[in-house]
Amino acid sequence: MVREIVVNPVTRIEGHAKITIHLNDDGSVREARFHVTDFRGFEKFCEGRPFYEMPSITSRICGICPVSHLLASAKACDDLVAVETPRTAVLLRRLMHMGQIIQSHALSFFYLSSPDFLLGMDSDPSRRNILGLAEKYPEIAKQGVWLRKFGQSIIENLAGKRIHSSDWIVPGGVKTPLSKEKADAILSEIPRAVEIALNAVSLFNKTLESFRGDIENFGDFPSYYMGLVTRDGGLEHYDGRIRIMSPDGKIVEDQLDPSKYFEYIGEAVEDWSYMKFPYYKSAGYPGGAYRVGPLARLNISSRCGTRLADDLLKDFKKLGGNGVVQNTFMYHYARLIEIVYCVEKTEEILRDPEVLDANVQAKASLNKREGTGVIEAPRGTLIHHYRVDEQGRISWVNLIIATVNNNLAFNKAVTQVAKKYVHGRSLSEGMLNRVEAVVRALDPCLSCATHAIGEMPLKILLYDSENNLVDEVRRS
Amino acid sequence: MAKVRLATVWLSGCSGCHMSFLDQDEKILELAEKIELIYSPIADVKDFPENVDITLVEGAVGNEEQLELLKKIRRNTRILVALGDCAVNGNVTALRNILRNGDEEVLKRAYVENASINQTVPKKVPRLLKRVLALNEVVKVDAYVPGCPPSAVLINQVLNELLEGKTPVLEGRFKYG
Ligand code: SF4
Numbered sequence: 308m309v310r311e312i313v314v315n316p317v318t319r320i321e322g323h324a325k326i327t328i329h330l331n332d333d334g335s336v337r338e339a340r341f342h343v344t345d346f347r348g349f350e351k352f353c354e355g356r357p358f359y360e361m362p363s364i365t366s367r368i369c370g371i372c373p374v375s376h377l378l379a380s381a382k383a384c385d386d387l388v389a390v391e392t393p394r395t396a397v398l399l400r401r402l403m404h405m406g407q408i409i410q411s412h413a414l415s416f417f418y419l420s421s422p423d424f425l426l427g428m429d430s431d432p433s434r435r436n437i438l439g440l441a442e443k444y445p446e447i448a449k450q451g452v453w454l455r456k457f458g459q460s461i462i463e464n465l466a467g468k469r470i471h472s473s474d475w476i477v478p479g480g481v482k483t484p485l486s487k488e489k490a491d492a493i494l495s496e497i498p499r500a501v502e503i504a505l506n507a508v509s510l511f512n513k514t515l516e517s518f519r520g521d522i523e524n525f526g527d528f529p530s531y532y533m534g535l536v537t538r539d540g541g542l543e544h545y546d547g548r549i550r551i552m553s554p555d556g557k558i559v560e561d562q563l564d565p566s567k568y569f570e571y572i573g574e575a576v577e578d579w580s581y582m583k584f585p586y587y588k589s590a591g592y593p594g595g596a597y598r599v600g601p602l603a604r605l606n607i608s609s610r611c612g613t614r615l616a617d618d619l620l621k622d623f624k625k626l627g628g629n630g631v632v633q634n635t636f637m638y639h640y641a642r643l644i645e646i647v648y649c650v651e652k653t654e655e656i657l658r659d660p661e662v663l664d665a666n667v668q669a670k671a672s673l674n675k676r677e678g679t680g681v682i683e684a685p686r687g688t689l690i691h692h693y694r695v696d697e698q699g700r701i702s703w704v705n706l707i708i709a710t711v712n713n714n715l716a717f718n719k720a721v722t723q724v725a726k727k728y729v730h731g732r733s734l735s736e737g738m739l740n741r742v743e744a745v746v747r748a749l750d751p752c753l754s755c756a757t758h759a760i761g762e763m764p765l766k767i768l769l770y771d772s773e774n775n776l777v778d779e780v781r782r783s
Numbered sequence: 784m785a786k787v788r789l790a791t792v793w794l795s796g797c798s799g800c801h802m803s804f805l806d807q808d809e810k811i812l813e814l815a816e817k818i819e820l821i822y823s824p825i826a827d828v829k830d831f832p833e834n835v836d837i838t839l840v841e842g843a844v845g846n847e848e849q850l851e852l853l854k855k856i857r858r859n860t861r862i863l864v865a866l867g868d869c870a871v872n873g874n875v876t877a878l879r880n881i882l883r884n885g886d887e888e889v890l891k892r893a894y895v896e897n898a899s900i901n902q903t904v905p906k907k908v909p910r911l912l913k914r915v916l917a918l919n920e921v922v923k924v925d926a927y928v929p930g931c932p933p934s935a936v937l938i939n940q941v942l943n944e945l946l947e948g949k950t951p952v953l954e955g956r957f958k959y960g
Contacts, residue, residue: 350894367875370799370932418805418825436826438815448812470799471807471931508818 318632326742328725336484336726356675358387363473365691365706370470371414374407374462375684377476379691380470384678385480385565389674396480399465401545402656403476403680405649405760406461408544409500409686412642412649413458416507416749417451420639421746422515428521447510450503454646461653465491480728482669490657497654501615507620513641516566518636526635526720526745529554529671531587531597534604535565535683542608542648544683550607551587551597556629558607559589565681568690568707584714585707586778596715599687600750601641606631613655616648635720638748640676662679673699684709686750713749720745742759760776787946788836790822792856793867795848795876795915796842798824799868799932804839806935817946819870837945839866843876844916858921862945865918866938867929875931877915896930897951926951 331337349368356364362380366373378400384391392400412591422435425444432443459469465485466472475482517524524614532553535547540561549563552569563571575584587595597603608628611617622643624630626637656662673695680691687709694703724745793801801824805811821832831852836861844850857863859886868874918924928941928951944951 352882364878367797367799370797370802373797373799394901414802414805433821433826436820436823437811438820438826441812441815445812449809452808452812455805459806469935470802709867 314475326721326725326746328729328742334586335723336729352705353701353704354424357702358384358678358693358695359478359700361701362476363471366471366473366705368708372407372411372684372686372709373473374388374403375682376691377473379680379682379684379689380405381476382480382682383678383691383693384680386678386680387673387693387694388478388671388719390479390669390671392480392669393664393666395484395661396669397545397723398659398662399481399485399667400476402485402662403462403465404545405653405656406465408458408649409646409653410455410458411456412646413451415641415747416511416639416646417448417455417686419750420747421447421451423747424511424518428741428744429590438637438775441759450506453700454500454503454507457496460496462582464515465495478563479670482668484665484667485663487663487755490663494654494657497650498649500653501647504650505615508640508643508647513639519556521741522634523721524750526716527633527722528719528723529633530716530719531595532596532603532606532631533587533599533605534688535606535681536561536564537612537769540607540609542611543605547683548680551689552607552631553602554631554633556606556631565688566679566692567670567681567689568681568692573616574707583711585712586715591723593715598716600638600685601645601702601713602632602635602638603687603711605641605644605684611644613648613651615651616644619644619647625748635745635748640751641666642750650740686710687712710749717746720749736745788821788832788834789818789942790831790835790838790856790860790954791820791824792822792838792840792852793824794842794853794870796867796869797875798841800839800841800869801825801833803932803935804866804938805819806927808935809938810935810939814942825850827952831855831859835860837862837864837942839864840870840918843869843873844912844921845876846912847910850912850916850921852936853921862925863918863922863924864928864941864945865924866928867933868929870918873917875949877917881916894938928953938940940960945957 311387318533329337348364353361353364361384364375365376365380368376381400404415411454413656417440418437421438422430422437425447426439428437437448437451462472463469465481466475468475504723532552533544534550536550537543540550549560549561549565549568549571550558551563553559562608570583572586573592574590575586577584582591585597587591587597589595605620605623608620623632623637623640626632626634626640632641637741676696677694678692682689688707689709690707692705693708696702721742724742728741791804791838805825807814816867820826821835822838835856838856838862840853840882842849843854845947860918873880926941926945927938934939941951941953
């Protein structure tokens with residue numbers, strides 16, 4: 308039997324990707340692949356630009372999490388000018404980061420994934436989107452829209468613009484301080500944000516029950532986990548050091564210097580995807596597959612450091628053996644806990660006596676020839692690494708994008724779901740959507756992953772045991 | 784009254800224009816009364832449909848697949864809108880056009896020089912075009928909405944004008960970048 312299944316494009320993800328499913332002789336699934344199909348080449352065309360343009364250019368890698376690129380890039384530039392950024396500037400950058408994680412997670416949960424949970428995996432695909440949700444569950448849709456708006460408005464209050472507010476973040480700090488008025492405006496919305504975030508957690512807990520059968524096969528597999536943690540092993544998004552956890556929950560690396568990432572992360576290429584395959588070097592390729600992002604961060608962190616999120620983290624840890632939660636479905640849960648954390652953290656930062664200080668930028672010119680900036684983007688560890696010539700023109704760039712870190716995990720997760728739901732010729736729309744749903748849980752930012760390092764349209768192709776492409780499934 | 788059939792498409796761009804579209808916030812839910820979102824990265828239909836009233840296109844044309852898709856969009860769409868600077872003039876996506884062999888060079892850097900295993904340029908993927916193209920280098924464009932991204936307010940005004948059957952006049956209402 309010869310078959311190939313194609314789902315193209317994968318929808319309700321942030322980018323372009325396709326999925327191919329490869330069959331054995333007997334028609335059972337051998338392997339599924341997640342392909343990324345576009346590429347823009349930032350690593351090359353940035354060469355020759357002055358280093359201080361980098362935040363502005365690289366934020367255009369992604370419109371969903373432009374702030375992540377802004378921050379990673381600005382930190383790499385801070386490194387190049389080698390100055391100490393004023394504490395207030397760090398607070399404001401962190402605040403902007405919280406806003407962005409809230410909006411990005413809200414987008415992932417409410418706009419992209421909740422139609423699956425609330426309308427059902429087998430519901431009419433032409434209605435299975437945020438507008439369909441608004442018709443059936445207007446209150447939930449409104450809350451999701453509000454929460455994303457809350458995150459975006461933090462960014463707007465700081466920088467004057469929601470997307471590509473790129474001239475506000477500068478090497479050595481930020482351009483303008485925060486006014487009391489704007490700080491109060493954000494603070495006044497905190498209670499509603501907390502309420503909506505906690506509602507989303509209980510909504511998710513309720514849907515967990517009805518998806519029991521699906522969840523068991525929803526990318527439940529062991530892998531390494533990587534992310535930044537604070538000095539004492541707590542949750543961290545802006546600074547910190549790298550921790551790596553093994554599939555059985557042991558901390559195998561801790562407090563690694565993020566700027567030395569190339570010592571412990573390798574990057575492999577496969578000829579069927581524009582997305583590269585990073586791996587943990589000590590465990591080899593592909594055995595060193597690791598996951599990043601909300602699930603990884605909560606796995607590796609011993610605490611969040613805020614009251615409500617810490618309570619939720621305790622319950623979360625109970626979901627996995629050895630305290631490691633391996634199921635990809637739980638990315639959603641982890642994401643919601645992080646929203647709660649970010650809202651609490653937003654309040655904490657805004658109540659800091661120094662947040663309104665006017666000293667927000669340390670000025671300096673180029674002092675080093677190489678700089679690295681690493682942060683935890685909504686989707687995981689993001690690395691910007693630059694070299695410059697004596698005049699400060701970029702001579703070399705390497706970017707490791709959060710979503711790309713999860714590439715091996717995408718393939719494993721998709722394979723597991725396909726094995727359960729794809730049986731020979733009986734392909735149903737609901738099956739296709741389940742395969743896509745696991746991709747949505749990992750929340751790939753294909754804009755990042757594919758436009759910086761390749762782009763991913765998703766489609767499902769079915770291959771026979773001799774690797775002949777035999778069928779392509781699309782819905783229309 | 785039948786709802787207006789709206790499609791939104793993402794070519795080689797960063798999705799920022801789509802995010803700005805979503806930044807209409809509650810107004811999106813209001814729009815839902817007048818439009819049907821028949822094709823979009825945030826909806827589930829896989830093939831670009833026929834008889835589309837308005838298509839908003841984000842991004843420039845970077846690879847062969849996008850080139851074909853854009854031609855199909857034009858055939859099937861009454862009003863084609865270039866949404867954002869990448870679609871209007873290439874913008875950041877077209878920065879690679881500065882390089883002599885931009886398509887080959889960007890791939891070599893990422894997949895050969897900056898890779899540690901299997902240093903090869905991926906082949907079983909849509910081929911990059913020699914040069915990144917703005918939409919109007921490929922098809923006729925009916926309206927341009929510049930900005931990187933265009934603001935949500937501007938997108939909302941333009942949509943409402945199009946829904947009323949007017950041609951949006953953008954003079955003095957936008958800025959580049
Ligand atoms: S115009 Fe700007 S916001 Fe829109 S896709 Fe291009 S880079 Fe992104």
